[in-house]
Amino acid sequence: MPGCAGTETPTGEKMATQSEFSAPPGENSSRVGTLIRSRGDQLLVLIALFAIWQACSLWLGTYWVGSPWGTVVRLTTGVLGGELLSHASFTLAEAVIGFLLGGIPAVILPFLLRRLPIVTAILDPFMVGGYGAPKLALAPLFILWFGIGIESKIALVAITVFFIVYFSTLSGIRALDTKLVQMAQIVGADEKDVARHIVFPGAVPYIFTGFRIAMPYAIGGAVVAELISANRGLGYLIQLGAMNFDTTGVFVALLATGIIVFIGNTAVNVFERRLLRWRPPSDAKNQSGT
Amino acid sequence: MSAQALLEVHDLGKRFASRAGRDSSLWVIRDLSFSVADGEFLTIVGPSGSGKTTLLNMIAQIDVASGGEVRFQSEVAPINDPKSLNPGLSCRIGYVTQEDNLLPWRTMLQNVLFPLVVQGRLNDETRARAEMLIRTVGLAGFENHYPHELSGGMRKRASLIRTLVYDPPVILMDEPFGALDAQTRTVLQEDLLRLWNLGRKTIIFVTHDITEAIALGDRTLVLTRAPARVAGEHKIDLPRPRDIRGILTDPKFIEIYQRIREQVQ
Numbered sequence: 001m002p003g004c005a006g007t008e009t010p011t012g013e014k015m016a017t018q019s020e021f022s023a024p025p026g027e028n029s030s031r032v033g034t035l036i037r038s039r040g041d042q043l044l045v046l047i048a049l050f051a052i053w054q055a056c057s058l059w060l061g062t063y064w065v066g067s068p069w070g071t072v073v074r075l076t077t078g079v080l081g082g083e084l085l086s087h088a089s090f091t092l093a094e095a096v097i098g099f100l101l102g103g104i105p106a107v108i109l110p111f112l113l114r115r116l117p118i119v120t121a122i123l124d125p126f127m128v129g130g131y132g133a134p135k136l137a138l139a140p141l142f143i144l145w146f147g148i149g150i151e152s153k154i155a156l157v158a159i160t161v162f163f164i165v166y167f168s169t170l171s172g173i174r175a176l177d178t179k180l181v182q183m184a185q186i187v188g189a190d191e192k193d194v195a196r197h198i199v200f201p202g203a204v205p206y207i208f209t210g211f212r213i214a215m216p217y218a219i220g221g222a223v224v225a226e227l228i229s230a231n232r233g234l235g236y237l238i239q240l241g242a243m244n245f246d247t248t249g250v251f252v253a254l255l256a257t258g259i260i261v262f263i264g265n266t267a268v269n270v271f272e273r274r275l276l277r278w279r280p281p282s283d284a285k286n287q288s289g290t
Numbered sequence: 291m292s293a294q295a296l297l298e299v300h301d302l303g304k305r306f307a308s309r310a311g312r313d314s315s316l317w318v319i320r321d322l323s324f325s326v327a328d329g330e331f332l333t334i335v336g337p338s339g340s341g342k343t344t345l346l347n348m349i350a351q352i353d354v355a356s357g358g359e360v361r362f363q364s365e366v367a368p369i370n371d372p373k374s375l376n377p378g379l380s381c382r383i384g385y386v387t388q389e390d391n392l393l394p395w396r397t398m399l400q401n402v403l404f405p406l407v408v409q410g411r412l413n414d415e416t417r418a419r420a421e422m423l424i425r426t427v428g429l430a431g432f433e434n435h436y437p438h439e440l441s442g443g444m445r446k447r448a449s450l451i452r453t454l455v456y457d458p459p460v461i462l463m464d465e466p467f468g469a470l471d472a473q474t475r476t477v478l479q480e481d482l483l484r485l486w487n488l489g490r491k492t493i494i495f496v497t498h499d500i501t502e503a504i505a506l507g508d509r510t511l512v513l514t515r516a517p518a519r520v521a522g523e524h525k526i527d528l529p530r531p532r533d534i535r536g537i538l539t540d541p542k543f544i545e546i547y548q549r550i551r552e553q554v555q
């Protein structure tokens with residue numbers, strides 16, 4: 001499988017583009033072919049990753065790198081036993097609540113500011129600052145403010161998601177086609193109709209790009225906040241594993257995090273595909289990866 | 291004829307705000323005057339880039355004039371003040387733009403119904419009218435296609451009937467049949483004439499095609515190269531109803547054609 005070695009994750013978007021090039025575009029049958037091919041390629045990458053992992057674990061010893069088999073067994077028993085599942089769902093809950101608390105205002109705010117370009121301009125440097133500020137540095141502060149419970153993790157996730165989604169929504173509103181707005185006004189659309197029928201639908205692809213980028217950060221943010229201080233969640237498991245020199249335990253938690261990110265990404269894709277049926281397929285494919 | 295003129299354009303001028311390094315005093319339209327009577331079918335021909343689209347944009351009030359006057363009924367359009375524009379003059383002026391401007395997230399049928407939706411006039415009767423128009427322009431069967439799934443000519447036809455569907459008393463058309471094959475074009479020209487005959491709308495129709503301008507219009511304006519002004523005005527006194535296919539061999543047609551031909555550089 002030449003050319004696949006650079007692809008790091010089985011969910012990655014590089015895979016899809018690669019098979020796009022190898023399959024003749026346009027025809028219906030080739031779409032299915034592309035799908036099978038890209039799924040097949042992904043499986044190969046997954047196997048390759050496991051092979052490298054296994055090699056590393058043999059080479060360095062399971063003390064440093066937990067073996068894939070051991071990790072998968074621990075993952076399965078952890079899930080079946082319910083313990084891992086409860087930690088994972090705790091992390092997931094933080095990520096989901098934080099995603100909603102940060103994401104919803106981030107979608108609404110640019111729409112409210114649309115008619116207030118001066119306010120938007122005043123806010124801009126602060127928003128850019130907030131976007132660029134390392135969120136990890138905020139984690140200790142949030143723990144100080146909100147305690148070591150779920151609240152501080154939700155706050156960290158929310159703030160991380162907010163800035164990403166805010167800027168992508170804003171760029172969606174800025175990409176507005178004024179010709180479409182003029183057309184709508186001519187046929188009798190008022191300000192509210194324009195917002196609802198032109199500005200919002202036009203921004204939806206951008207909002208989803210924001211969601212897709214923010215989603216792994218939401219889960220990562222929750223895990224990192226737990227790493228610093230928590231008594232539950234996957235981050236806590238990683239911390240616990242590291243403290244007890246249980247590398248396999250760390251790997252189990254990392255693998256579980258990866259699986260959650262994958263599921264989250266699939267969910268965003270499914271949702272997006274339903275909402276964006278109107279897009280030409282090439283656009284849709286570039287947007288949604290797989 | 292200014293006594294019962296519906297629309298009057300007087301000494302109209304337009305220049306676009308300059309960007310750095312460009313001459314700011316470049317007028318696209320200068321001292322352009324003409325008027326349109328109620329129920330008239332006016333056609334406008336002029337070379338590419340002469341400012342035809344710009345002129346229609348100002349009449350439809352999606353762009354402001356830099357000087358002169360555009361008067362519709364008794365209302366004067368704002369000059370140099372984009373904020374007080376009233377696009378479409380409260381649905382009294384429809385505009386079939388040069389580009390189709392269909393909403394990509396709406397199907398063809400939803401696009402055609404869009405004016406009725408925002409005007410709150412969607413009911414069984416208007417819906418039936420939309421369906422009738424879709425059949426007339428040969429788009430039946432494509433109701434649920436999104437714009438990117440339609441051909442350029444189909445999109446053009448969809449945008450045409452999106453304006454016809456809400457029946458505005460005045461319609462501006464910017465080369466609506468430019469992207470169509472000769473056969474479809476003739477069919478649509480005939481349909482347009484029939485519609486115009488029925489409802490006696492006022493139509494301002496921009497085209498590159500002198501034949502089309504004569505076949506459809508009561509009067510044809512010829513514009514000069516930019517800065518655009520009126521190079522000539524031609525009354526088309528061919529009898530109506532006209533036979534679009536047969537008209538080409540009419541000696542009177544040929545005579546008008548040659549007169550216009552000389553003025554269009």
Ligand SMILES: Nc1ncnc2c1ncn2[C@@H]1O[C@H](COP(=O)(O)OP(=O)(O)OP(=O)(O)O)[C@@H](O)[C@H]1O
Binds near residue numbers: 318339345
């Ligand atoms: N927004 C704009 N900014 C600057 N210049 C413009 C703008 N719109 C049009 N122009 C200029 O105005 C002139 C007339 O343009 P317009 O689109 O009205 O021509 P037209 O007669 O419709 O041409 P065509 O027949 O090719 O459609 C052109 O020279 C164009 O460069």
Ligand SMILES: [Mg+2]
Binds near residue numbers: 344388
């Ligand atoms: Mg034009």
